[in-house]
Amino acid sequence: MSISDNSVVWSEAVVGLSARYGNALVPEVEALLKRASNGRILIACSGGADSVFLLLLLVARSNELRIDLVVAHYNHRWRGATSDEDAAFVQSLAETFDLPFVSEVRPENEAAFTETTARALRLEFLRHAARQYECSFIAFGHQMDDILETQLQRIARGSGSEGLAAPRPIACFPNLPTHVRPLLNIRAGDIRMALNSLSVPWREDDSNGDTTIARNALRCKVIPDLHEALGRDPAMGAARCRRILEEDATALNEIAKAQFPEAFSAQRKLSRVALREAPRAISRRALMAWLDRHLLLASVGASAMDLLLDEIYGRSNKHQVSAGSCYIVIAGESLEIRMDSKLEVELSGERQPLELGTSLLLPTGAVLELSQVTLDVHLRELILAGKIDPAEEAYCAVAQSDSLAVRGWQPGDRFMPIGAPGTKKLQDWFVDRYVPKTERKQLPVVINGFGEIIWVPGFPPAERVKIRKKTKLALRLTYRTRNTTSLA
Numbered sequence: 001m002s003i004s005d006n007s008v009v010w011s012e013a014v015v016g017l018s019a020r021y022g023n024a025l026v027p028e029v030e031a032l033l034k035r036a037s038n039g040r041i042l043i044a045c046s047g048g049a050d051s052v053f054l055l056l057l058l059v060a061r062s063n064e065l066r067i068d069l070v071v072a073h074y075n076h077r078w079r080g081a082t083s084d085e086d087a088a089f090v091q092s093l094a095e096t097f098d099l100p101f102v103s104e105v106r107p108e109n110e111a112a113f114t115e116t117t118a119r120a121l122r123l124e125f126l127r128h129a130a131r132q133y134e135c136s137f138i139a140f141g142h143q144m145d146d147i148l149e150t151q152l153q154r155i156a157r158g159s160g161s162e163g164l165a166a167p168r169p170i171a172c173f174p175n176l177p178t179h180v181r182p183l184l185n186i187r188a189g190d191i192r193m194a195l196n197s198l199s200v201p202w203r204e205d206d207s208n209g210d211t212t213i214a215r216n217a218l219r220c221k222v223i224p225d226l227h228e229a230l231g232r233d234p235a236m237g238a239a240r241c242r243r244i245l246e247e248d249a250t251a252l253n254e255i256a257k258a259q260f261p262e263a264f265s266a267q268r269k270l271s272r273v274a275l276r277e278a279p280r281a282i283s284r285r286a287l288m289a290w291l292d293r294h295l296l297l298a299s300v301g302a303s304a305m306d307l308l309l310d311e312i313y314g315r316s317n318k319h320q321v322s323a324g325s326c327y328i329v330i331a332g333e334s335l336e337i338r339m340d341s342k343l344e345v346e347l348s349g350e351r352q353p354l355e356l357g358t359s360l361l362l363p364t365g366a367v368l369e370l371s372q373v374t375l376d377v378h379l380r381e382l383i384l385a386g387k388i389d390p391a392e393e394a395y396c397a398v399a400q401s402d403s404l405a406v407r408g409w410q411p412g413d414r415f416m417p418i419g420a421p422g423t424k425k426l427q428d429w430f431v432d433r434y435v436p437k438t439e440r441k442q443l444p445v446v447i448n449g450f451g452e453i454i455w456v457p458g459f460p461p462a463e464r465v466k467i468r469k470k471t472k473l474a475l476r477l478t479y480r481t482r483n484t485t486s487l488a
Contacts, residue, residue: 013198018060025182026169039067042135047086047203050141074122075105130177145188148238165246260286266293270335299323351405394455395474396465403449415453418460
């Protein structure tokens, strides 16, 4: 349908929509808008049914709520001319209601052809537009069915209550506009039925039927099967679950804030003793808040966070995790964020545990890191062809559960790198490769739980951990000297 369709009487459509759904806004969102000193709202409108419904409903309630509206549209250019038509539709819709309209087109040099990148670009535009028009709020058209889809995706990623409580009706961010989702009480089907009954047009994205996209597959295949298998509507249960999880998360965060005020005030250090004495759920929230205040939360993945908590509750007196350009350092009874970690691994005979997510700073200033990777065809071919620089990295067919450690070179060490006819002393390998004596004791020696050498930078990994044609998961060891890593 087109915005210029003469069969649409917009004033009647707005009144009709308000009569049916005027009281359906999420109560806490409505209350927030009523008491806001600045009620100017930027509406993120794609032209789809949900955002068109949101626009019309807020137009209907604007006088009562004392809000001013600005319409915003981001053109991802996913679908060529069709995307341009979407933008024109939203602009015409804004003009119909005499509302300010702001838009942006994805630059050609931006590689936006992933859902994650597309969301980031759109959010950056929306926040910039909100500042431009002095909007205190950005309104999104997420509805009840989006809750279940989001939960299923986040369950697969291993999210906690914070993640499973999304999308929240109200999401606040320091020094940024508040995000509001007024439609979380309304089903997607009801929205479309209401628009159809009032002859209100919207733009339908053809890619919504592409089930190679995860969210579409959930919507079109998984959730209908789940509904049939359970004999009940899972979307209703997911909505209630989201509300309860938000209550739990909010309560736990308040407890964490009272128990660890230093974590919420961006201090550089935290007491490891206090964290260990608290329940893990409270310590996790304090740790997340602490990292967030230092703008480091996005740099610490889920597995690294779990490892960090394990170390806090464990017995190790020295541990560090890389977080962007910083290090989170555990030393004795405290945690500290350091721009350039002073916790150095002594390359002696003593083993230093090397775990997933660990970044160890060596006395030379080099950094040794361990991560797990899934090998795609291209990467496996590079490894098998010997095109990986052994001075900087190694890929090993070692199970994640296997324990690795690092120590210094010791006389008598024997090593059999890939392609060698047998083992021989590491010292002899150094001589063969012309490794200066001054450097030999500075190179880390990575060993497994049996004490066997897995890798020494400059050499291929051990023959016994060789990547083969059917290897799917591998451990990646990286060795970066001060010349190739930024610790400042």
